[in-house]
Amino acid sequence: MLEYDVIVIGAGVSGACTARELSRFKLKTAVLEKAPDLCAGASKGNSATVHSGHDAAYGTKKALYNVLGNKMYDRLCQELCVPFQRNGTYVFAVTDHDMDELARLKENADRNQVPGVRLLSYPELIRQSPGWSPKVKGALFAPTGGVVCPYSLVFALCANAAENGVDFYRNTEVCGIRKEGGRFFIHTGCGDFSSKYIFNCAGVYADDMNNFVSSRKIRIIPRKGSHIILDKKLAPYVDATLCQPPSVLPGGGHTKGMGLMPTDGGTVLLGCEAVDIGDKTDVSTTRQGLDEILSYFETSWRFLPQSRYFPEFPKNLIIGAFSSVRPHPDTDDFILGEAPDAPGFINIAGFESPGITAAPAVAKDLVRDSAERFGWEPNPGFNPIRKTEKPFREMTEEEMEEAIRQDPDYGKIVCRCEQVTRAEVLRAIRDPLGARTVNEVKMRTRAGMGRCQGGFCSPEIVSILAQELRIPMNQVTLCGAGSEILGKESCLEESQEEKEGSGA
């Protein structure tokens, strides 16, 4: 039995923010993650957008924390060395009905106190952002909208929390929780834990966790959303997030609207559609879902400024697609705070969009409240700064020279599309919360995320992982046990060994 003061269930963005906030206090804290890696659920597969908060309905927790969280991003990302850019969001209108919708959004944004939101007429729009089709009637511009790489953020939050004393347990699925004598007993697939407090950040499984200890049952509906990824060739022409109001879309209301989003890595995302499903583990893309995105962009492409450079929707720039399942609460708003009949059990549940944006503010508030109530003492050794190495592809020539002088592995490019070096792959594996699988290397370094999608570098990555983990290449996995990338050894090889064997 491992004993802790606080246990955080889940290492997505809410769990990671919470863990880091908890490390500001003198507490023995652990994070339990069911997946082989951090950031394996909804925090991994989303639009990578830091929302301004213009569309979250006024009066909801979503709206409150969206705006508060957005404001925290500059400092947070600076402390953690995570790239963050406020590129702004345009919601554009092509019909009078859309324009009415924009007026409604503007009013909502003002009530939410989103800074700087403006309604632009078409002439104002093209003065600010040239190239929009004359068929566009106007747009709502939210300057505080931004872009962050969600998994870089989660890895950085966890690394910083770990540096400040938080323990992380991966591959550790919580199967049951009971409360006895003022402590929680947490039963997992890898041994038992106990703690005085629990933060429930379990994403789509947050209802199961809550319902173990509380009679106030909550219900999380898995809501699937898909995105299509376009090659970074488009990146020079995408400098802001562009979307249409959700209400104009087929099946609309579920999403924030179909949009085109730049990303930190330079690729461009299209999406997303959203559909409620029954299976919390189903992250498969569907023909219908992808077609919905494609047909939207095939018809709407002509409105966008990018159509000046790519007159037709550039289908040939598609390099991938992904889906993830978001935790949609049946109440439609975040479920935050202590379960009324389970003191010490604190929910961050139903944490769907704008969860990435809201997480820093939610974690800060809930941890601070708990600290006051439970009398937690500050951790004087807390260091908010996480130092990290700059990726090779972002270095100046002088920095590259210096990096190679110190470690010649910086001079060996492993992933050509994303210019990831052997040194960076090795570091991703050797880090304290390091990568054990090909996907984990990919998430930490971008190796395999480019236009060849790992065609060239996957053999090298598999080989490096095999060497570092001291296992044969065919035990290296894509994403944990059962996802081995290779089968048995070639029989030609075997027969050769046999020959050698018989000779000896």
Place this chain on the structure above:
Amino acid sequence: MNEMSYDIAVIGGGCAGMAAACAAKEAGAGRVLILERASWLGGVLRQCIHNGFGIHQFQEDLTGTEYAGRLIQMTKEAGIDVLTDTTVLQISKERTILAVNRNGLIRIQAGALLIATGCRERPRGALAIPGTRPAGVMTAGTAQRFLNLEGYLPGKEIVILGSGDIGLIMARQFILEDVDVKAVAEILPYSSGLTRNIVQCIEDFQIPLYYNTTVTRIEGEKRVTGVVLSKVDEKRRPIPGTERFLCCDSLILSVGLIPENELLWQAGVPMDPGTGGAIVDDTYQSAVPGIFACGNALHVHDLADYVVQESQKAGRSAALWVKEQPKDSAPLIHVQAGNGVRGLVPQKIRAGSAAVSLQFRPAARYQDCRIAVYSDDRIIFQKKERILTPGEMYSIHLKGTCFEKDLKVQVEP
């Protein structure tokens, strides 16, 4: 930073790069350098342990590895400098190269620059096949590398999507490795591979090859557990009701090759969306003076021999260009791809060129047709063909001083 200068720098040490470098040297170029990012020369040939290479070039039936060996020997004997484990990060229109290896950054000023960077395989993502994203999906070339260079099979029960040459070659090799190849699915009504590979790799081994069929779903959470095959209509749209589940643990993709031209693209060298390579004249010079392109980086070839032939020409042209340093380039006439013609190379011809070869791929499968080349409205070349298929590149050799007006190539019934 290490600074160097060379008369000719070749980016890529596969068969195109080596052939171009050797030919340049033979044509009198002074110092010639090959930059290769892998640890060895040879490019993809290193993993091609099957035979069928060298029939035109060496009048022998060699394996890809032997073929690469011959070229490596020639490269050594020609006294060409080689930097392996060296990745080019950037090139400029002024022909400077920024490269990196374990010793640091290198800046190279080249008299002429030859781009021989080869091609890459189209990945699953580009097809947007719906379904899960498990282990067990890989391109045929990656599977070939894992098997032939690392010694591991991709799985036990394999479905191959696409009938490109690498996929066909791998189908045969899987069978020889005692792996079950359940099917090859091709979305088109014909194969995009060479006829000889269809016969020798598929028919001879009785592997089911389904035309007008594609994978419409991938299943399996951690590892592939199966795929759904569907028939497609003439517009390549899946036909509802024709879905069929095939149990397998691997899906191997052989769905097309894309010339690898990120360096040219970044440097702003004009590209041809039809071939995916640079726009070149009949000397394989791009629109930027002194930058030449050849091999699969220029357009995807069927045979290594054809790559070598083309690259030798490019290497000779580059050597000549460095020697003569022509101030004004000759006026260029355009070669237009008409009906039924795709991926035409070269896109331009210098007026007054004595002999020119044009290469292209038929846009579809044609029977009993005629290939015609027009100069304005006048036919200057025609040839009857019984069968044309996109899987086989077509070459036209034009002679004489007929190149004054724009040309148009087309396939006619």
